[in-house]
Amino acid sequence: MKALEGIKVLDFTHVQSGPTCTQLLGWFGADVIKVERPGVGDATRKQLVDVPGADSLYFTMLNHNKRSIELNSKDSVGKKILTRLIQECDVLVENFAPGALDRMGFSWENIQEINPRIVMASIKGFGPGKYQDCKVYENVAQCAGGSASTTGFRDGPPLVTGAQIGDSGTGLHLCLGIVTALFQREKTGRGQKVSAAMQDSVLNLTRVKLRDQQRLDKGPLTEYSQFGEGVEFGDSTPRAGNDSGGGQPGRILKCKGWEQDPNAYTYFIIQAAIWKKVCDVIGEPEWKTKEGFVSPPDRLDKLNEVFARIEKWTMTKTKFEVMEICNPHDIPVGPILSMKEISEDEGLFATGTLVKVSHPERGEYISVGNPIKLSDSSVEVTRSPLLGEHTKEILTEVLGYSGDELTDIISSGAVGDVK
Ligand code: CAO
Numbered sequence: 001m002k003a004l005e006g007i008k009v010l011d012f013t014h015v016q017s018g019p020t021c022t023q024l025l026g027w028f029g030a031d032v033i034k035v036e037r038p039g040v041g042d043a044t045r046k047q048l049v050d051v052p053g054a055d056s057l058y059f060t061m062l063n064h065n066k067r068s069i070e071l072n073s074k075d076s077v078g079k080k081i082l083t084r085l086i087q088e089c090d091v092l093v094e095n096f097a098p099g100a101l102d103r104m105g106f107s108w109e110n111i112q113e114i115n116p117r118i119v120m121a122s123i124k125g126f127g128p129g130k131y132q133d134c135k136v137y138e139n140v141a142q143c144a145g146g147s148a149s150t151t152g153f154r155d156g157p158p159l160v161t162g163a164q165i166g167d168s169g170t171g172l173h174l175c176l177g178i179v180t181a182l183f184q185r186e187k188t189g190r191g192q193k194v195s196a197a198m199q200d201s202v203l204n205l206t207r208v209k210l211r212d213q214q215r216l217d218k219g220p221l222t223e224y225s226q227f228g229e230g231v232e233f234g235d236s237t238p239r240a241g242n243d244s245g246g247g248q249p250g251r252i253l254k255c256k257g258w259e260q261d262p263n264a265y266t267y268f269i270i271q272a273a274i275w276k277k278v279c280d281v282i283g284e285p286e287w288k289t290k291e292g293f294v295s296p297p298d299r300l301d302k303l304n305e306v307f308a309r310i311e312k313w314t315m316t317k318t319k320f321e322v323m324e325i326c327n328p329h330d331i332p333v334g335p336i337l338s339m340k341e342i343s344e345d346e347g348l349f350a351t352g353t354l355v356k357v358s359h360p361e362r363g364e365y366i367s368v369g370n371p372i373k374l375s376d377s378s379v380e381v382t383r384s385p386l387l388g389e390h391t392k393e394i395l396t397e398v399l400g401y402s403g404d405e406l407t408d409i410i411s412s413g414a415v416g417d418v419k
Pocket of ligand 1: 014015018035036072073096097098099101125134136
């Protein structure tokens with residue numbers, strides 16, 4: 001038995017943010033029915049194509065454990081089928097541009113009337129307010145949510161991060177909202193509307209920087225390298241390079257081979273508790289007692305010197321050797337792993353965090369499995385559906401259409417080219 005077994009999800013999502021949410025629901029055992037425009041489907045099917053004629057990795061890696069039905073939701077027959085799906089499903093998830101669902105004739109009010117038990121979950125770029133009508137993509141959310149202004153180096157421009165905190169981050173937030181609403185429905189019998197804005201989700205993930213914004217009103221941020229370097233603070237949280245966010249000085253340092261390998265680096269943190277061990281490991285035992293080096297506040301204006309010395313040591317070791325040497329001393333270090341190294345990591349395959357999936361059009365590929373492990377609800381990652389692969393199955397098995405009615409629906413053109 002899977003945690004969400006019996007829960008039917010009408011998946012009206014596309015691109016990345018919404019599909020990450022419904023993929024999680026699928027992994028937890030829900031029956032996810034992805035509604036796609038006939039003949040077109042989710043735009044990502046044909047974006048960043050690497051195998052001609054096959055669904056792209058962009059699509060396949062975001063749409064595992066789903067069924068696909070082609071349905072024109074602007075056509076009268078399509079609307080009738082969509083209404084039936086809303087009646088049958090427990091959850092409707094969508095991430096259309098603001099107002100798109102209303103324009104189709106399916107406002108939250110109408111949806112509630114059709115099925116008062118349904119949980120309707122929406123992702124938009126912004127919450128209510130002056131930007132509520134904007135279409136939004138990942139990097140816009142990273143910028144508007146405060147992440148970009150606090151990422152990068154002080155003397156460089158704002159930076160976006162490779163982690164898709166705007167899309168996948170919002171999908172995660174929405175997923176939690178949906179499961180919470182289902183839990184509340186157990187008691188009230190009623191569904192509700194769940195909303196997650198990408199700006200809000202990014203801000204939630206960037207909350208330590210809003211913490212620093214308010215601390216700045218009380219004085220300089222002493223744990224930032226900038227303080228030790230004697231550079232004045234402005235009126236907003238600055239970009240902090242690779243400083244650690246929690247007050248313990250940390251940096252990314254070169255390791256052996258950095259001249260050839262762009263990822264031969266390690267993260268290195270010098271927590272107060274392990275400072276003496278760091279001194280021994282790098283060969284500077286006198287720093288343990290040397291004036292100006294003993295306590296963390298003493299060292300704040302010498303962090304560049306300290307890390308330069310540690311780097312002299314890390315450059316004599318590979319990033320993995322640094323880890324092997326430092327771990328037994330509880331010195332927090334972390335190798336900078338490339339995507340190549342990650343995709344070859346047997347340990348990640350063993351836990352199901354990485355999976356190999358077989359696809360009829362593209363063969364075998366690697367994907368990220370469910371990163372959330374439930375001891376009583378195992379996950380089997382199944383391939384993404386082909387466009388409209390389950391149209392007939394959903395019309396007959398889920399909605400109960402048969403005979404002439406089914407024939408009329410299929411010949412109407414509202415459900416694509418049914419095989
Ligand atoms: N049948 C008929 N019409 C359909 C359909 C179906 N099955 N599925 C979608 N459509 C229609 C929509 O109704 C809409 O029509 P109208 O513009 O006439 O109302 C149209 O297709 C396009 O939908 P869209 O505006 O959502 O798509 P877009 O490509 O123009 O915009 C995006 C994409 C992502 C910017 C926008 O959907 C958005 O802002 N979503 C919310 C924020 C979000 O999730 N962003 C993350 C995206 S991942 O980076």
